[in-house]
Amino acid sequence: MSNLPVPANAGEQLALAVFEETVNRxxxxxxxxxxxxxxTYRKSNVLIDVGELSLTAxxxxxxxxxxxxxxxxxxxxxxxxxxxxxxxxxxxSRNHQHLEKALREAQKSSIRIERYRAGGTAPDxxxxxxxxxxGVAGGRVYFDFHPAIRKLHLDPNSYTYLxxxxxxxxxxxxxxxxxxxxxxxxYKGSPTEWLPVEEVKRWLGVAETKWLAEFKTFRKxxxxxxxxxxxxxxxxxxxxxxxxxxxxxxxxxxxxxFRPQSGALAASMEHALELRSLYETLVAxxxxxxxxxxxxTQAGGGVxxxxxxxxIEFVRHRMATQTKKVSAPGRLLVKxxxxxxxIPTAEVEADAAAPRSAAALxxxxxxxxxxxxxxxxxEPHVExxxxxxxxxxxxxxxRGFALYLAASEGQRAExxxxxxxxxxFRAVRAQLQREKGPVTDAELQSTPRLxxxxxxxxxxxxxxxxxxxTQRGAGQAVLFSGGAGG
Numbered sequence: 464m465s466n467l468p469v470p471a472n473a474g475e476q477l478a479l480a481v482f483e484e485t486v487n488r489x490x491x492x493x494x495x496x497x498x499x500x501x502x503t504y505r506k507s508n509v510l511i512d513v514g515e516l517s518l519t520a521x522x523x524x525x526x527x528x529x530x531x532x533x534x535x536x537x538x539x540x541x542x543x544x545x546x547x548x549x550x551x552x553x554x555x556s557r558n559h560q561h562l563e564k565a566l567r568e569a570q571k572s573s574i575r576i577e578r579y580r581a582g583g584t585a586p587d588x589x590x591x592x593x594x595x596x597x598g599v600a601g602g603r604v605y606f607d608f609h610p611a612i613r614k615l616h617l618d619p620n621s622y623t624y625l626x627x628x629x630x631x632x633x634x635x636x637x638x639x640x641x642x643x644x645x646x647x648x649x650y651k652g653s654p655t656e657w658l659p660v661e662e663v664k665r666w667l668g669v670a671e672t673k674w675l676a677e678f679k680t681f682r683k684x685x686x687x688x689x690x691x692x693x694x695x696x697x698x699x700x701x702x703x704x705x706x707x708x709x710x711x712x713x714x715x716x717x718x719x720x721f722r723p724q725s726g727a728l729a730a731s732m733e734h735a736l737e738l739r740s741l742y743e744t745l746v747a748x749x750x751x752x753x754x755x756x757x758x759x760t761q762a763g764g765g766v767x768x769x770x771x772x773x774x775i776e777f778v779r780h781r782m783a784t785q786t787k788k789v790s791a792p793g794r795l796l797v798k799x800x801x802x803x804x805x806i807p808t809a810e811v812e813a814d815a816a817a818p819r820s821a822a823a824l825x826x827x828x829x830x831x832x833x834x835x836x837x838x839x840x841x842e843p844h845v846e847x848x849x850x851x852x853x854x855x856x857x858x859x860x861x862r863g864f865a866l867y868l869a870a871s872e873g874q875r876a877e878x879x880x881x882x883x884x885x886x887x888f889r890a891v892r893a894q895l896q897r898e899k900g901p902v903t904d905a906e907l908q909s910t911p912r913l914x915x916x917x918x919x920x921x922x923x924x925x926x927x928x929x930x931x932x933t934q935r936g937a938g939q940a941v942l943f944s945g946g947a948g949g
Contacts, residue, residue: 475530475543477502479890482550486887487919494553495631502551502627504529507619509574510612511643513593515668516572518636519554519565526551527569527594527606529627532616539595540607544893546886548604553631559599566597566604576611602889623647629697637667637689642697645721649699657706657716678714686717700724741771749778749793773806774799780806860915863922864907875904882920891916 481500485493495502506528513521526548530541549555554562572593577586595607608616623646633639644666648655660678664670667685675681686703693701701721708715745751778796782789789795798804867878879902882888891913892899907914 475533478530478547478551482547482890483887483916483919485550486885486890487923492555493550494555495551495628496553498628501629502529503624504532504627505619505622506532506625506643507615508621508623508647509576509615509619510593511623511647512665513572513574515671516636517565517568518633518639519552519561520569520572521636521639522552522554522631523548523562523565524569524593525625525627525630527608528616531608531613534616536613536617539610539613540605542603542605544890545599545602545604547890547893551627551631563599566594566599566606570594570597576615603893621647626698632696633692635688635692637669637685638692638697640667641686641689641701642693642699645693645699645701645719649721653722654704654718654720657718659716660714663717694724698723741768744775745771745796749775749796751793751797755793755797770803771800774804777804777806857911857915859922860918863918863920863925864914865918866925867918867921878921878924879903879917881924882917885920887916887920 481495481498481502482493484500485495485498489497506525510524510528513524516524527541529551530543531538534541549562556562570592573590574593575588575590577588579586589611591609591611593612595609596605598605623643625643625646630639630642633642645655660681661670663686664672664675664681667689669675669681669685675685690701690703693699699721700723701719703717703719705714706716706718707713742756745756774796777799778789778792781795782792867875870878883902888902891897895910895912897913902913902917907917
């Protein structure tokens with residue numbers, strides 16, 4: 464078993480990138496639920512069926528399974544910065560005793576793994592703990608796995624792709640269990656087969672819970688709450704049907720009817736991406752400044768995204784069809800948003816009917832994408848999300864570093880000092896396996912990963928300085944409100 468620090472794998476790199484972006488945007492209380500990027504991973508169906516564990520223990524296990532899922536087969540021991548671990552769990556509490564209790568609870572639980580031999584009448588089996596040694600020391604979470612569990616991470620017989628961002632937001636242990644089990648059999652289609660009530664109770668982790676033994680109580684206190692939360696936040700809309708025993712009113716079996724949906728969580732992420740795309744279009748394509756954007760979007764108590772999109776298409780249409788060049792498309796766009804202009808239907812029909820030579824036809828109007836933006840696939844692979852985040856981070860990081868270089872020596876020292884106290888620095892330091900100590904100019908120049916993270920910190924400080932410029936002296940606020948950063 465390797466005792467060396469685990470090199471950053473693709474999954475860990477993605478987690479750190481999502482962590483950095485969210486912490487910079489949301490501050491120290493950032494969690495995965497507030498991120499703009501999902502994290503998916505492959506989970507063995509054997510590891511889904513874990514029995515009666517608390518919700519916090521399940522979430523902690525999911526984080527550990529995710530972090531281990533892309534590490535080399537020979538690696539069995541892992542460690543991660545506690546802030547990143549809590550971020551991925553959506554754990555906002557400072558009560559580390561509760562976290563310790565949950566991790567030790569997971570350690571005490573075990574699973575039974577079976578293997579059938581050719582010609583055998585009974586399976587060979589082994590019972591192994593879900594996680595081996597667990598500990599928190601020096602601001603890091605340490606854990607390891609039995610080789611049989613590592614095999615399930617890397618080469619499962621059957622598995623399910625799960626969203627860490629979805630499972631981390633469940634507040635009901637019943638919803639968590641039902642969601643993972645339904646995702647595991649979703650490939651069979653809807654509705655499910657008729658399932659014994661006791662099997663569904665096992666899915667929800669209440670097979671041995673005596674106060675839920677009566678079906679009426681189980682349905683009200685566990686099953687319905689699980690279904691309601693799945694419909695509210697997950698990517699599945701779920702309903703269920705019941706069937707009584709023949710000649711009896713006693714409910715004996717349940718089947719689930721489900722379909723994909725854009726739940727509240729997915730919708731919020733899509734909305735955030737849409738707003739960012741619109742913002743990049745306004746800035747990069749039409750050259751609007753922050754004051755212009757704030758003025759037009761706040762006019763009349765707020766402007767809808769549909770109105771902004773219609774105005775953008777109006778200006779693009781004018782630029783493509785008018786013989787006279789539109790000299791100031793940005794100013795025309797502001798006017799179009801304020802007045803609520805859109806492309807007249809009659810004008811579109813007239814353009815389509817008018818006979819025009821091939822030479823006179825305008826080039827096809829294609830939506831222009833902001834520099835550095837990438838198209839968003841419905842379900843991007845980890846590598847695609849990583850590349851998009853990397854490009855955006857490098858660009859923003861370099862912009863922030865340019866601000867830093869334009870600052871006075873005193874301001875630069877203050878920025879370096881404040882950076883080493885942030886969660887962001889601790890996460891990057893862990894990935895780089897860097898010793899504790901102050902950050903120097905030379906190190907920032909020679910270490911792109913650290914420089915980009917530092918640049919994000921500088922941009923955040925710049926925003927704070929600009930907002931409080933009226934209450935400060937000229938110094939830092941004047942620097943950050945100038946054009947050094949482009």
